[in-house]
Amino acid sequence: MFTSVTAATNEEMFDKVLRWLEYPDPSIDHETARRRHTAEIGRWLIDSDYFNGLQNGEIQSMWLHGVPGAGKTLLFFSAVETAKATFGTNKTKPFAYLYFDFGDPDTEQLSECCSLF
Helix, strand or coil: HHHHHHHHHHHHHHHHHHHCCCCCCHHHHHHHHHHCCCCCCHHHHCCCHHHHHHCCCCCCCCCCCCCCCHHHHHHHHHHHHHHHHHHCCCCCCCCCCCCCCCCCCCCCCCCHHCCCC
């Protein structure tokens, strides 16, 4: 009996980990933003002291917020591309990114998305 309970618990945990690993792929939203992006979008953000602080490690995270349609996705695309160009091959400075879309049930729950990190 104990063995079957342990096996069931291990299987449930395995299933839970698999569901967690299947989280939405941010590269899909990133490629969508790439198609809409132009060179000057986000230049003010990339040139800012705040973003410089992100790049040199004084600031650890960035949170863009605003009303729908304000341009957060395109600004964030600029930031991610700059970070990839700066740190993409540097294994000592990893970074992660995720696009939140409140129309997408997989990313609309902040607590679920933040549990990834």
